[in-house]
Each structure stands twice: as C-alpha cells, then as structure tokens.
Amino acid sequence: MAVTLRDVAAKAGVSPITASRALNNSGYVSRELRERVLTAASELSYVPNAVASSLRSSKTQLLALLAGVINPFWAAVARGIEEVANDAGYGVLLCNTDDDPAREARYIDQLVRRRIDGIIVAATKDSASILQGLKRQHQAFVLIDRVVEGLEADTVRGDGKGAAYRLTQHLLSTGYRHIGMISGPHNVSTAEERAAGYRTALIDAGLDVHEDMILHGQYTESWGYEAAHKLMSLELRPDALFAANNSLALGILEALHTLGLRVPEDVAVVCFDDTTNLVSARFLTTASQPAQEMGRVATRLLLERLVAPERASQHIILPIEIVIRSSCGCSAGDGENNLERTGSLPVPAGALPVELTAGSGSEGSYGQR
DSSP states (O other): OOOOHHHHHHHHTSOHHHHHHHHHTOSOOOHHHHHHHHHHHHHTTOOOOHHHHHHHHSOOOEEEEEEOTTSHHHHHHHHHHHHHHHHTTOEEEEEEOTTOHHHHHHHHHHHHHTTOSEEEEOOOTTOHHHHHHHHHTTOEEEEESOOOTTOOOOEEEEOHHHHHHHHHHHHHHHTOOOEEEEEOOTTOHHHHHHHHHHHHHHHHTTOOOOGGGEEEOOSSHHHHHHHHHHHHTSSSOOSEEEESSHHHHHHHHHHHHHTTOOTTTTOEEEEEOOOHHHHTTSOOEEEEOOHHHHHHHHHHHHHHHHHOTTSOOEEEEEOOEEEOOGGGTSSTTOGGGGGSOOOOOOOOTTSOOOSEEESTTOOOOOTTO
C-alpha cells in the first residue's frame, strides 16, 4: 500500500496540515517540525501525489507539443522545448497530429481536460476555430513554425518566404530556368510562404510563373514521390525541383531514381530542413532552420505567458541559413567537401532578416538568444 501524507504526519507526530506545509514549503512551520516531517517522509519513502497536488493548485507542471512529430525536424524542435521546460521544472508531452485536424482537435480536448499548463502548436490547415476556442478558455498556447490567419497569439517561426526566395535565386544564378515547386497543403502558412518566396524570385528575375509547375499536397514522402512524377511528365520538364520540406525531398529523390534520372546531372534538387536523414545523403542543398532554437524560444514565450496571461502577443521570426551542397549542381563530385557550409546567401532587399515583429505593441529581440 502506498505511503500517504497521513502516514508521514503520524510518524512525525504532527497534523496532516502541518506535514503538508512542511513538505510543500508553504505557510509557517518551525525548523524543528520541518526537519521531523522531512525525516519521516524520507524514512517512509513517501512520494507526493502529483495528481492531487495539481487538483489543489490547478497546475500540472506539464507542457505539450502538438505537431507531426514523425518528421525529424520536430524531433530537433522537441529537444529545444524539453531543454527549456526541464530547466523550469516542467515535463513535456509529445502529441503526434500527423497534420490531421481531427487528431489535433482530439488531443487539444484531452489536454485541456487534463489541465495542461501550456501547449505549443504546429497548426494544421483547420486549426483556426479550435485555437480561438482555447483563447476564450484562457488556455496558454504558442504557435510554432506556422501562423493562423486572423488569430492573435504568440508565434515563433523561421523566415520561410525569405529563405525560399534565396534558394530559388540560387538555382537561377546557377543557370536553372524551369524550376518545379512541390509544397505542403494550401492554407498551411509554411506551404504558402515558401511558394510565395519561390514565385517572387522568379518574377524578380523577369521570368514567368507557370502555375502548373507548383503543386500543393501533404508534407509527406508519398506526396513528394507522386508530385515529382507529375512534374517530370510535363511537356516542359523541370530542370530543378524545390521541395518545401525534407519529407517531400525524400519522396522526390525516390521518384527521380525510379525514372532513371540523376541528381544534379539531370535534375537539381533543393529543400527546406537540414535534418539527420538528409545529411546522410551528403549532397542536398537546404534551407536549414534553427529547429532547436525555435523550440527554446517557443517555450520561453509560453512560460512568460503563464506568468503574464494578459501581456501583448509577440511574433518572432528567426533567420534561416542556406546550406549549399552539390544537389544543386554546385561542387558536384567534391566528396567530403559537399558537406561544408559555404555561408548564408545575402537576404534580398525587402526580405525579413527580422528577429521580432510586434503584435499589440510588443518590443524586444529573441532571434540571437
């Protein structure tokens, strides 16, 4: 049978209320009584009931991340979240939504019922209504990687539009003119931003934007595979493919392999997210997001929100590094040198090199923390 607070109190010769005050360091208890209670608790191997404590305090000391956590990018984000949360005395729950709005809704309902202290959300395409509901319930949350139109909330994300512009600009400067874009779902901000950066780079280069060269679907390997086959069957076949995330890139590479096409000799490939499974390919040119820092910053924002629920929302944009390797036709055949980072390409005029933009008048900088 588990040792209870009453057992500790009896052994120490005090009331349960005094034992509780001594163990929780709340209210006045003399040094002598506190030591007696702590000694009794140690001798009995007493473990406090976290559920009962959370019911009394309305705090669970738990945070949650809702995202498609199967993608390795989110593993790096989660590591950053856990680092800051643990330092602050919080545990972290990982909830895999698979970018499915129904799964997201079920998780949010479960977390709220269990009195989660705060939630970090990578929003799905249908998140707006349920997140508005969280605001009405005064549930603390932060949006990470993605924003939701019309929803005022703390956000942290990378400069996706600027990085997509720079990746496309790099392909153009290398000589490619027929660049296909394979992106994520419509109404997911990252998918729209990256496609917008791609379009702007083509327009600024004086080139036409061919909408049949831009395909939207799920952020999955299977969609990357299917979309690559569709683009490579066009009469005007792409000479380069831009994947809006790493899962799409893996599907694209598999599709090109089945078509007997080489990268970069026949088709160049670039993508977002520089994660372990892509680095092992030793050649992919990427827009490398600061995933761990994104997680750290989101957690700091969430902890601040718990302390100051009424403070103005903050919108933080982190810089993204362009990592040049041989999949774009640069340094092909250089072996180990393909892994070297050749430095970030310059940010074009008007793009966001921003660390913080204001919501409701907030000021400050998180970008280099």
